[in-house]
Amino acid sequence: MEIFKSGKTYNFMGKRIPFLGFSSILVIISLVLLFSKGVNFGIDFAGGTIVQVKYEQKAPIEKIRDVLNNTKYKGSSITEFGSPEEVVIRITGTSSNLATDIGDEMHKILDATGNFEVRRVDMVGPKVGGELRTQGLMALGLSMLMILIYVSFRFEWRFAIASILSLAHDVTIALGAISLFNIEVNLDILAAILTILGYSLNDTIIVFDRIREGIQTSKEEGLDRLVNDSVSKTLSRTTLTSLTTFFVVITLFLFGGEIIHGFAFTMLVGIIVGTYSSIFIAASLLAQLKFSMANFRAKEALKLKRQKEKDKLRAMYEQGTV
Amino acid sequence: MKIFNYRLVIFILSIIFGIVFSVPSFLQTESGKKISLGLDLQGGLHMLLGVNTQDAVVSKMKSIATSIKYFTDDEDVLIEDLTIRNGKVLFTVLDKDELPKIDKMLTKIPGLNIVKTDLEYILNLSAAEEVKTKDQAVSQAVETIRNRLDQFGLAEPNVVRQGETDIVVQLPGIKTLEEEKAARELISKPANLELMAVDEERADQVYTLSPGSASEYGDIILEDSRDPNIKYLVKEIPILNGSQVIDAQVSFDQANQPIINFTLNTSGARIFGDFTAKSVGKRLAVVLDGKVYSAPNIRERIGGGSGQISGGFSVIEAGSVAIALRSGALPASVDLLEKRSVGPSLGADSIKASTIALVSGFLVVFIFMIVYYRHAGIIANVALITNIFIIISVMAMFGATLTLPGMAGIVLTVGMAVDANVIIGERIRELLKQGVSIPKAIEDGYANAMSAILDANITTLLVAVILYAYGTGPIKGFAVTISIGILASMLTAILGTHGIYEALMPKITKDKNLRKWFGIK
Numbered sequence: 001m002e003i004f005k006s007g008k009t010y011n012f013m014g015k016r017i018p019f020l021g022f023s024s025i026l027v028i029i030s031l032v033l034l035f036s037k038g039v040n041f042g043i044d045f046a047g048g049t050i051v052q053v054k055y056e057q058k059a060p061i062e063k064i065r066d067v068l069n070n071t072k073y074k075g076s077s078i079t080e081f082g083s084p085e086e087v088v089i090r091i092t093g094t095s096s097n098l099a100t101d102i103g104d105e106m107h108k109i110l111d112a113t114g115n116f117e118v119r120r121v122d123m124v125g126p127k128v129g130g131e132l133r134t135q136g137l138m139a140l141g142l143s144m145l146m147i148l149i150y151v152s153f154r155f156e157w158r159f160a161i162a163s164i165l166s167l168a169h170d171v172t173i174a175l176g177a178i179s180l181f182n183i184e185v186n187l188d189i190l191a192a193i194l195t196i197l198g199y200s201l202n203d204t205i206i207v208f209d210r211i212r213e214g215i216q217t218s219k220e221e222g223l224d225r226l227v228n229d230s231v232s233k234t235l236s237r238t239t240l241t242s243l244t245t246f247f248v249v250i251t252l253f254l255f256g257g258e259i260i261h262g263f264a265f266t267m268l269v270g271i272i273v274g275t276y277s278s279i280f281i282a283a284s285l286l287a288q289l290k291f292s293m294a295n296f297r298a299k300e301a302l303k304l305k306r307q308k309e310k311d312k313l314r315a316m317y318e319q320g321t322v
Numbered sequence: 323m324k325i326f327n328y329r330l331v332i333f334i335l336s337i338i339f340g341i342v343f344s345v346p347s348f349l350q351t352e353s354g355k356k357i358s359l360g361l362d363l364q365g366g367l368h369m370l371l372g373v374n375t376q377d378a379v380v381s382k383m384k385s386i387a388t389s390i391k392y393f394t395d396d397e398d399v400l401i402e403d404l405t406i407r408n409g410k411v412l413f414t415v416l417d418k419d420e421l422p423k424i425d426k427m428l429t430k431i432p433g434l435n436i437v438k439t440d441l442e443y444i445l446n447l448s449a450a451e452e453v454k455t456k457d458q459a460v461s462q463a464v465e466t467i468r469n470r471l472d473q474f475g476l477a478e479p480n481v482v483r484q485g486e487t488d489i490v491v492q493l494p495g496i497k498t499l500e501e502e503k504a505a506r507e508l509i510s511k512p513a514n515l516e517l518m519a520v521d522e523e524r525a526d527q528v529y530t531l532s533p534g535s536a537s538e539y540g541d542i543i544l545e546d547s548r549d550p551n552i553k554y555l556v557k558e559i560p561i562l563n564g565s566q567v568i569d570a571q572v573s574f575d576q577a578n579q580p581i582i583n584f585t586l587n588t589s590g591a592r593i594f595g596d597f598t599a600k601s602v603g604k605r606l607a608v609v610l611d612g613k614v615y616s617a618p619n620i621r622e623r624i625g626g627g628s629g630q631i632s633g634g635f636s637v638i639e640a641g642s643v644a645i646a647l648r649s650g651a652l653p654a655s656v657d658l659l660e661k662r663s664v665g666p667s668l669g670a671d672s673i674k675a676s677t678i679a680l681v682s683g684f685l686v687v688f689i690f691m692i693v694y695y696r697h698a699g700i701i702a703n704v705a706l707i708t709n710i711f712i713i714i715s716v717m718a719m720f721g722a723t724l725t726l727p728g729m730a731g732i733v734l735t736v737g738m739a740v741d742a743n744v745i746i747g748e749r750i751r752e753l754l755k756q757g758v759s760i761p762k763a764i765e766d767g768y769a770n771a772m773s774a775i776l777d778a779n780i781t782t783l784l785v786a787v788i789l790y791a792y793g794t795g796p797i798k799g800f801a802v803t804i805s806i807g808i809l810a811s812m813l814t815a816i817l818g819t820h821g822i823y824e825a826l827m828p829k830i831t832k833d834k835n836l837r838k839w840f841g842i843k
Contacts, residue, residue, distance in 0.1 A: 143785045202741065
């Protein structure tokens with residue numbers, strides 16, 4: 001079985017302006033969403049308490065709200081969670097007292113609302129929330145930096161900039177989707193975003209690897225033609241891998257349960273955007289950065305020459321002529 | 323014909339390794355290293371506690387004051403106004419000739435800053451001693467909490483220090499809300515037992531005195547444990563504290579009410595004996611965590627160093643107080659910084675849902691690979707299954723816990739491990755279409771794919787390492803599974819499948835059926 005006709009070269013570079021334009025619009029919309037609407041930080045980052053309650057029958061959300069409004073937990077948000085029997089109550093406050101905590105109190109308050117089981121009580125104090133936020137941002141920033149250094153070292157700085165820009169593109173759009181669909185941002189979403197980073201980078205590097213190989217082995221002079229050729233040759237691999245990963249993530253999304261929903265959603269968006277950017281954006285950015293094949297070849301040739309000289313010297317040394 | 327197919331040998335060894343070491347995890351056998359389920363999957367309580375280390379400094383000053391009081395009483399040195407203010411111990415010596423005695427005694431207490439003006443002493447802890455005291459408070463709190471939970475009889479309590487002042491407590495055995503509450507109360511109980519002298523001179527002023535003016539007499543006002551309206555005026559500096567308790571047991575008095583009998587160590591017994599001998603006719607307040615449980619009259623000298631706390635406990639309460647007294651007082655109060663409790667039914671649901679996702683995800687990938695690549699797909703799938711076994715084995719060897727994000731990590735690794743085979747497969751197909759011979763296409767396919775696979779895997783590994791370094795709890799688990807998975811995939815997807823091709827080479831070259839072997843015409 002084959003998805004794409006082998007040997008066919010698609011003209012990606014010819015249409016790069018429309019694709020770059022489309023991406024820019026998506027990024028701008030995402031940024032606007034992020035700055036106007038913002039993201040819905042969950043308790044991991046904002047601090048607070050959530051109580052997950054499962055009733056024996058359909059959860060009486062109105063009744064719960066009425067009961068809570070008579071207490072200091074007035075205004076807590078109550079939402080259905082996965083099934084009609086189950087609700088999650090989000091409370092902005094936390095209690096640092098070990099002996100009496102919000103979970104116990106909630107149990108007493110809800111006593112009259114029916115038969116239920118408190119299945120989960122998560123409380124994150126403000127200090128911990130702040131620390132987790134700093135650590136999360138550190139992780140994101142450091143990952144980008146490491147990628148920049150590694151790709152510069154293995155390829156060239158323009159490759160590194162192009163891959164970082166396309167990663168930023170993926171992450172921004174994924175965050176935009178998180179904001180649009182009001183996904184609660186907790187630690188798992190951070191993990192999803194970092195995974196997207198890794199995935200999309202994988203795809204991009206495989207395309208770049210082909211471009212590098214093309215520069216080294218072919219005599220092709222036009223960058224556009226070389227990029228088209230490289231992206232086309234890796235096209236079936238890119239889509240295949242994305243498809244298999246997509247299958248796995250969609251099963252997580254459909255059957256993984258409510259807790260893993262946000263993670264799977266973020267991954268889904270990330271895989272789609274990441275695949276798109278690896279095919280249509282990353283290499284185009286390389287051309288926009290005025291990447292010069294002649295320079296790259298000259299540098300590679302120089303490297304090769306040095307290596308050969310070294311080998312020659314070594315051979316002479318081993319033969320005892322030096 | 324190759325002389326020795328080392329790739330296949332390594333691959334077979336890793337298959338054996340993967341199967342042997344993952345058996346205990348799959349069957350959850352009694353012996354052998356196995357993966358344990360995280361709290362989010364099996365249910366339980368996770369807490370992050372912050373130790374208020376300043377408390378330890380205050381109580382250290384209090385115990386210094388106690389030893390000064392005991393020393394001066396014992397040696398008949400007259401001092402007055404022995405108080406603690408703003409973390410400093412103050413007192414005045416009445417007789418100038420006694421100063422050397424006091425100085426000598428104070429040199430025995432390490433880490434003290436002593437300021438002396440005439441007959442007045444001001445003592446506080448040196449900066450280094452303060453740091454040390456705070457540090458010890460946290461390690462002691464860890465020890466105390468661990469002891470208490472051990473005695474409480476929960477399965478596998480895990481108490482570890484995190485950072486400068488925090489403690490992580492994990493209790494997988496908690497099943498019900500009541501158990502959780504009991505465990506939390508046990509942990510939070512300061513269990514600070516103090517035996518204090520009632521100030522009999524001013525006992526009649528107890529209801530009129532303000533706390534401020536009581537403090538001027540070196541007294542404090544404490545409430546009764548049963549009735550907060552009953553108050554006692556006691557000397558601020560205790561005679562003894564709980565650090566000298568070596569045993570505490572629950573028993574019952576004549577009225578069949580639970581009481582706690584405690585035993586003091588030898589020095590405690592001596593101090594207690596001396597004090598009771600001197601204070602016949604006065605009252606002794608038994609104070610636990612700032613509340614007076616009883617204040618009996620001292621009829622005679624009490625030797626032997628044992629006493630009892632009675633004061634309307636329930637049986638359960640008496641039990642937990644006794645545990646807390648035996649395992650020592652918390653040197654400082656603790657705050658709850660983070661808490662995650664998962665009921666067992668939710669954990670079971672999560673296991674069920676993620677297993678369904680895991681199995682169906684694998685199946686889809688397996689089927690897809692076979693449809694697309696035919697025999698090459700089967701070879702890739704063998705590598706993939708081996709990969710899963712290796713991940714489980716390595717995690718088991720490290721004693722790692724499997725969390726929900728960890729499960730997601732395994733699922734994602736499957737996606738990534740298959741990538742290496744897709745890259746290789748596409749390269750081989752490409753070469754075959756150019757008319758290259760099968761053995762050369764396979765050799766070159768692997769060689770050409772290598773740089774792309776390595777670069778891609780190394781960058782992902784970098785991200786995983788950062789996730790591990792900056793992540794907490796569950797995120798760390800996710801990073802660990804991904805890292806193990808990437809490394810295992812290099813072994814299985816690159817080395818392993820190559821070995822299989824080499825072994826099958828005579829068959830493939832004889833067969834020459836590209837459609838059957840590689841899914842192309």
